Amino acid sequence: MKKMEKIILSAITAVFTTTVTASSVIAAENGSATKQQGEKCYGIVKAGSNDCATATQSCAGSATKDNQPDAFIFLPKGVCEKIVGGSLSSKEERKK
Helix, strand or coil: CHHHHHHHHHHHHHHHHHHHHHHHHHHHHCCCCCCCCEEEEECCCCCCCCCCCCCCCCCCCCCCCCCCCCCEEEEECCCHHHCCCCECCCHHHHHC
């Protein structure tokens, strides 16, 4: 049963990540992922799925691990705070 639960959770996570990433890409292409209409959500990105540069990387898609604290994706306003692990600021910004 444990194996089946892991498979189901992995499938749910994959669907969620794909949906969020696709939404971000569509929003960016339509120009609606701007600071006024969207917000950066840190700490929830799957490896290789970040939208823009991180503190240690120079381009999108370069996050090296899941939930990397300095990697972000653009989401509609208000969505990030509803996601477990999501933050509107990077770990480095919170330390300041």
